[in-house]
Amino acid sequence: MNGSARLWLLHxxxxxxxxxxxxxxxxxxxxxxxxxxxxxxFAMGYNLTFGYGGLLSLGHAMFFAAGLYGAGLGIQHxxxxxxxxxxxxxxxxxxxxxxxxxxxxxxxxxxxxIVTLMFSQAFxxxxxxxxxxxxxxxxxxxxxxxRRIETALGTLDLTDPTTRYLTALALFAVVLFAMLAxxxxxxxxxxxxxxxxxxxxxMLGYDTFASRLAALVTSGTICAAAGAAYxxxxxxxxxxxxxxxxxxxxxxxxxxxxxxxxxGPLFGTVFMYYLIDIASGYTxxxxxxxxxxxxxxxxxxxxxxxxxxxxxxxxxxx
Amino acid sequence: xxxxxxxSAAGPAPLTRRTALKGMAAAGGLMAAPGFVxxxxxxxxxxxxxxxxxxxxGIGAAYGRWYERTTAxxxxxxxxxxxxxxxxxxxxxxxxxxxxxxxAEVVAKFANQHKTDIVYxxxxxxxxxxxxxAAGELKIPYYVVSEGYHVASGQLNRWCLQPxxxxxxxxxxSMAPWIAANAxxxxxxxxxxxxxxxxxxxxxxxxxxxAxAEVVAKIAIPPTESSFTRYFPQIPSSTEVxxxxxxxxxxxxxxxELGEFYGSSGPKLFGFIDSLEAVDINSPGLExxxxxxxxxxxxxxxxxxxxxxxxxxxxxxxxxxNGASVNDPRDISTAGHMxxxxxxxxxxxQAMEASGYRGPEDRAKLVEATEAxxxxxxxxxxxxxxxxxxxxxxxxxGHQYISKLEGGRLDVVHKTSIExxxxxxxxxxTAQPF
Numbered sequence: 088m089n090g091s092a093r094l095w096l097l098h099x100x101x102x103x104x105x106x107x108x109x110x111x112x113x114x115x116x117x118x119x120x121x122x123x124x125x126x127x128x129f130a131m132g133y134n135l136t137f138g139y140g141g142l143l144s145l146g147h148a149m150f151f152a153a154g155l156y157g158a159g160l161g162i163q164h165x166x167x168x169x170x171x172x173x174x175x176x177x178x179x180x181x182x183x184x185x186x187x188x189x190x191x192x193x194x195x196x197x198x199x200x201i202v203t204l205m206f207s208q209a210f211x212x213x214x215x216x217x218x219x220x221x222x223x224x225x226x227x228x229x230x231x232x233x234r235r236i237e238t239a240l241g242t243l244d245l246t247d248p249t250t251r252y253l254t255a256l257a258l259f260a261v262v263l264f265a266m267l268a269x270x271x272x273x274x275x276x277x278x279x280x281x282x283x284x285x286x287x288x289x290m291l292g293y294d295t296f297a298s299r300l301a302a303l304v305t306s307g308t309i310c311a312a313a314g315a316a317y318x319x320x321x322x323x324x325x326x327x328x329x330x331x332x333x334x335x336x337x338x339x340x341x342x343x344x345x346x347x348x349x350x351g352p353l354f355g356t357v358f359m360y361y362l363i364d365i366a367s368g369y370t371x372x373x374x375x376x377x378x379x380x381x382x383x384x385x386x387x388x389x390x391x392x393x394x395x396x397x398x399x400x401x402x403x404x405x
Numbered sequence: 406x407x408x409x410x411x412x413s414a415a416g417p418a419p420l421t422r423r424t425a426l427k428g429m430a431a432a433g434g435l436m437a438a439p440g441f442v443x444x445x446x447x448x449x450x451x452x453x454x455x456x457x458x459x460x461x462x463g464i465g466a467a468y469g470r471w472y473e474r475t476t477a478x479x480x481x482x483x484x485x486x487x488x489x490x491x492x493x494x495x496x497x498x499x500x501x502x503x504x505x506x507x508x509a510e511v512v513a514k515f516a517n518q519h520k521t522d523i524v525y526x527x528x529x530x531x532x533x534x535x536x537x538x539a540a541g542e543l544k545i546p547y548y549v550v551s552e553g554y555h556v557a558s559g560q561l562n563r564w565c566l567q568p569x570x571x572x573x574x575x576x577x578x579s580m581a582p583w584i585a586a587n588a589x590x591x592x593x594x595x596x597x598x599x600x601x602x603x604x605x606x607x608x609x610x611x612x613x614x615x616a617x618a619e620v621v622a623k624i625a626i627p628p629t630e631s632s633f634t635r636y637f638p639q640i641p642s643s644t645e646v647x648x649x650x651x652x653x654x655x656x657x658x659x660x661x662e663l664g665e666f667y668g669s670s671g672p673k674l675f676g677f678i679d680s681l682e683a684v685d686i687n688s689p690g691l692e693x694x695x696x697x698x699x700x701x702x703x704x705x706x707x708x709x710x711x712x713x714x715x716x717x718x719x720x721x722x723x724x725x726x727n728g729a730s731v732n733d734p735r736d737i738s739t740a741g742h743m744x745x746x747x748x749x750x751x752x753x754x755q756a757m758e759a760s761g762y763r764g765p766e767d768r769a770k771l772v773e774a775t776e777a778x779x780x781x782x783x784x785x786x787x788x789x790x791x792x793x794x795x796x797x798x799x800x801x802x803g804h805q806y807i808s809k810l811e812g813g814r815l816d817v818v819h820k821t822s823i824e825x826x827x828x829x830x831x832x833x834x835t836a837q838p839f
Contacts, residue, residue, distance in 0.1 A: 115517035119510060215599055215628065224628075225530045225553070225600040226505065228538055228560055246542045322538030325505045325531055364510075367500055371461045 130352030132309030141282030146203030154314025159324030180311020226325030345394030456515030463503030505535025559832020569749030581612030589645025664693030
């Protein structure tokens with residue numbers, strides 16, 4: 088079996104395992120896993136700029152929230168159906184990523200981090216400011232009847248646990264395979280080259296600004312897709328998803344799972360989610376426990392779970 | 406922290422002819438089995454499990470701590486008196502971190518993992534609104550002890566109820582006549598620029614107008630603000646009453662700077678105790694509030710005319726005459742709100758007993774029984790006062806207290822009538838199918 092086939096098979100196997108979990112997981116974990124799949128998609132979007140592009144952004148909550156509110160407000164105020172609302176969310180994320188990228192990518196390093204954080208904070212405050220439309224800090228509830236898709240074959244009800252899980256999985260799988268294709272393409276390799284040595288990449292004739300902008304727009308669109316899906320699948324559109332916490336979370340998920348690994352974001356998100364879920368069952372100081380475990384992981388798995396695995400044993404992992 | 410004790414409970418399943426026949430056959434077999442009597446007893450005495458969605462961490466932690474103590478005290482009494490329908494009550498606690506996303510997960514955890522009968526106890530509005538869709542989809546009764554207008558507004562669903570604490574719209578509506586009659590006719594509002602403040606912004610002006618007063622300025626303070634001096638020049642000089650509802654740690658700075666701005670003069674002050682819940686009213690920096698008036702859901706300080714029920718309630722939850730913990734006088738309670746936990750638990754008890762609640766299969770009956778409640782008499786179960794429950798909007802209405810801060814304590818100067826707080830309902834949850 089050649090390397091390429093092995094990679095596609097590995098990713099297909101992961102998706103197959105996730106399909107199987109739909110039938111095996113108890114109700115609570117089934118619902119939790121649906122959320123994790125959507126948020127892992129968010130993390131995959133973040134991984135494109137952070138892991139492969141080397142851009143540490145603290146503003147990705149803005150793209151997630153753009154999708155969330157693009158879809159949610161489209162339904163609430165424009166009466167859009169679910170597919171149109173999803174596309175509206177995507178369009179909002181892409182447009183915002185383009186605008187933010189045009190300005191923020193003039194900077195690098197710490198300055199980029201600060202600029203993206205500022206953009207994101209401005210977006211968060213705008214949501215609070217236009218509370219008459221957005222519901223402010225309380226957010227909006229999308230009613231079950233607003234979360235149904237009428238098809239020729241019947242009604243797809245996104246409040247149904249199985250439909251919700253499989254929809255989340257479909258989004259995750261599409262983005263996972265897209266990410267695999269992107270990182271193995273010329274564009275993906277150029278991104279890594281820019282991350283490793285921007286001067287050299289530029290000297291070789293690559294337009295590094297354009298490549299990074301393309302990466303940021305793609306990343307923003309993926310994050311917006313996750314945001315739109317989150318609102319449509321779980322029925323709540325809230326300002327807390329635009330807060331800085333939701334910019335830091337994907338960073339943690341990606342760091343834990345392994346930056347610049349295609350499957351790392353999934354593992355990181357699952358690990359972090361269950362760590363909190365289990366630790367909170369034993370102590371109200373669970374964030375302290377989570378912090379200690381994160382420090383240990385950073386000390387002994389510097390490149391995250393899959394990153395370390397790749398470094399030590401599986402060098403072929405993308 | 407979670408109560409890890411597990412009790413097996415069957416989830417609801419759709420009843421078909423086949424399942425009914427299977428059930429009858431199984432029941433027949435079971436009754437013939439030698440262990441049936443013991444089994445039946447075990448079922449009837451199994452605890453009622455209440456999932457308590459608690460703000461143990463995050464911005465709501467101070468409230469969460471006292472909500473937890475109040476809940477424990479009420480459940481202890483309920484169990485000592487025989488429980489609910491003869492079954493003991495068991496509280497299963499999950500921390501939601503005062504986060505809307507986690508809140509929804511916690512509701513799912515209660516329904517699907519802990520198999521609790523109901524979910525209860527949430528305070529912060531964004532957590533309630535974020536969790537409500539999950540409660541609706543999982544068809545689990547969700548009794549909140551919030552305060553926002555979100556339940557009564559009709560934006561949630563039939564499974565969400567607020568039978569133990571009044572909402573901000575009602576509170577504001579009932580305050581207006583007293584403000585107009587006693588404090589002044591020209592009111593400037595200072596409120597946080599987010600949803601809690603908007604309930605005040607939207608509902609106080611019409612209520613004041615009705616009472617013959619007017620709002621001369623509305624000053625919204627962004628939630629990120631840490632200094633307020635630059636907002637004070639916006640207060641019109643004609644202002645007779647400054648109505649403030651600042652919430653959060655910035656309140657100390659707000660009051661201090663307000664005092665520096667006005668010196669010994671200035672308009673009369675009227676505030677909501679939400680700003681100072683779990684905060685010592687005699688903290689340095691709050692001196693300027695002396696002589697001002699506050700809304701209280703229930704008085705923090707013991708009052709001369711307290712009923713026996715109120716005295717018993719205060720003793721049970723462990724607060725002294727100053728509204729602080731009996732174990733630590735620096736640990737100030739959230740007395741203005743936490744009575745809602747006590748009263749909600751007793752409403753749950755009343756509704757479960759009225760509906761003959763046995764298990765998750767009776768959840769819809771439980772909601773209907775709660776909707777059927779109309780009046781709640783003052784007494785040990787409702788020490789804050791008698792109440793009227795509007796089943797259509799799932800919201801309770803009650804008395805409100807206006808207290809004056811003087812000599813380092815708050816004393817009640819006025820108790821509103823229930824009618825003062827009523828407004829025209831804008832929703833009807835009973836028309837929604839389960």
